[in-house]
Amino acid sequence: MNKETFFYDNRIVRAFAWATLLWGAVGMLVGLIVSMQLFLPELNFASWHTFGRLRPLHTNAVIFAFVGNAIFTGVYYSLQRLLKARMFSDVLSRVHFWGWQLIIVSAALTLPLGISTSKEYAELEWPIDIAITLIWVVFGLNMFGTILKRREKHIYVGIWFYIATWVTVAMLHIVNSFELPVSFLKSYSVYAGVQDALVQWWYGHNAVAFFLTTPFLGLMYYFMPKMANRPVYSYKLSIIHFWSLIFIYIWAGPHHLLYSSLPDWAQTLGVVFSIMLIAPSWGGMLNGLLTLRGAWDKVREDALLKFIVVGLVAYGMATFEGPLLSLKNVNAIAHFTDWVVAHVHVGGLGWNGFLTFAILYWIIPRMWQTKLYSNRLANMHFWIATLGILFYAVPMYFSGFSQGFMWKEFDADGNLKYNFLETVERIKFLYVLRSFGGLLYLSGVFVMVYNIMKTVKQGSFLANEPAEAYPLKAAETAEDHGKPAYWHKWIESRPMTMLVFSLILVSLGGLVQLVPMIFVKEQVKTISSIKPYAPLELEGRDIYIREGCNNCHSQLVRPFRSETKRYGEYSKSGEYVYDHPFLWGSKRTGPDLVRGGEPGGKVNRGAAWHYAHMMNPRVTSPGSIMPAYPWLAEQELDLSLLEKKISAMRTLGVPYAPGYEKEAAADLKKQAEEIAGTLKKDGYKVKPNSEMLALIAYLHKLGRDLKPAEAAASTQQ
């Protein structure tokens, strides 16, 4: 049988590559801005430009826009060549590309406007969630279509990683996005409190695993041998690495919720599986590094190999540090601090960033049939970016250690040694250094853009790259020489079996953790004194979500003396049963707020204090880095959705009486007038329908219902 001639589609690769460069620059620029807002609060000059709204824009832009487009660039390039086939459908390729860019633009418009679900890395509202699902299906159809029409019998391990990525991201996204719409751009999570927290961090952790890790491992297994011109060190190790990684990763999510009110059994599972993760993660890293055996001398000259090697080392560091951070004694110090920020940026900047740069430097000269314009500039980029990572990570580690230890330090009399603001003052200069690191890293990206533009200018783009291969049947015969295929090769030639096996393995961890938490009622101890939010408090909660307060303030007091002494009684799962969504947060740039309304509590502030603080935090808290929110006093509450919100909450199980939605507006007005009256006595005149009143009402609700007797009873259970 004769060889077939066909053409690889380079146009789609080019489109995704341009999108990677564009969104990379935008996402990192937003990151630089938010990092500067943490030492220059004046940069929070408008409602759409506050840290709380821009931080989700940064995370979504770098994860889904920069890294997402980088994944698609690498996958569309490597998949065609590994399978010796053009993509299944050019139309699907283009629908995928434009659909994904439209989703990114939607995110860029909605997040600064405060349209957010609040759930980290899943902030986008329900219509965009549906769009993500549809476009992900288009990507899957195109990928599996290509696999089915391939000319290569065996499916290389890199593609296994792509398959696992596709199926797991689909599962995670769908399960975590169950939300009840109230309007076109507002919804409530169907899960509440501790259940919502578990689902969210099952998603959040595995978004790191299956969006930032597995696709890049697949890309590494394809591009690294090419760059080093060496075969993969051990194909067998890559197989064992693949199956153990995808199984173990999915169980580790609860390590984000240690010392929370999540049941102990779930926390323990998270810790055990996190420690187990070191083995497959390091197996992958070592397999990558050992692929360079005999070619280490090339690393000295070749910027691409430098990026890959440092990227792999960053991956190894992050995947060793991750399990350590999930040990309870380490987590007690590190959680809620900048330590975690340092950890994720070592992975993000080092592993995802550096691999992406290497891949772009590798594919662009080839698609333009030329050489890279300047190896010197690529080397310069490497050194600027490496310095950038160091200037980013080292200050953040010191900042994290400072926060973790200062928050826990007591004086000789048994009192907390530092108030929260003192810890903020101590780390401000570290935030300046971190921004310098970010600036260096971003500068490196612009050096790369210049180098790539010059490369493109000197070359000529090959839109349809010719290739030749035997059709699949002939390839099988040639390979097996007429003998029947060995039994152990069967899975490598069965993509759908691979898909099903992957789905079963990744589902196990999710099912074991999520099913009991969601369906077994006794997992959440009820506290009879906890009442649903009053209408004004509910509106205030939505403002809290809109402004992204949860990006800096936690609502979870852990059972440590240092925390109960600072904030009050530690948190119980029964407190959060009406919280759709949960708002525990993952970082304490500011103090915890969950005891803000506790009668006589340590952190209960009056309405006048909140008003003055919101108008200008530096007045009540000198040295604070919180944005001012003067517009909250001016903007009027939009009550057009109030009735629908009450009804939606009732549908989700919140015990509002039937018909209460009709009375809600009156109750809201009454409570607002009471707070406005209190403020008037203190000399502040506030419009009785301003958003400020709703936010104050919400902050005063937090912890108000938890009576000491109830708390004790709940603890004994």
Next chain:
Amino acid sequence: MMNKMIGRLEGVDVWLVLSLMIFLLFFTAVCIYLVRMSRSHAEQMSMTPLADEPTEMDLNL
């Protein structure tokens, strides 16, 4: 021990043990598969990325 760890939640220990068993069985099967995999096949697969397009020499880069 597993039962104690998960407290009063009946039935979940079965899930945990069952899923770990499935993984162990699967892991064992993968190990057997790897042990029995021929060296030539592993070498051939490890060369896959290098065999899919012209080398740098062919392109005269």
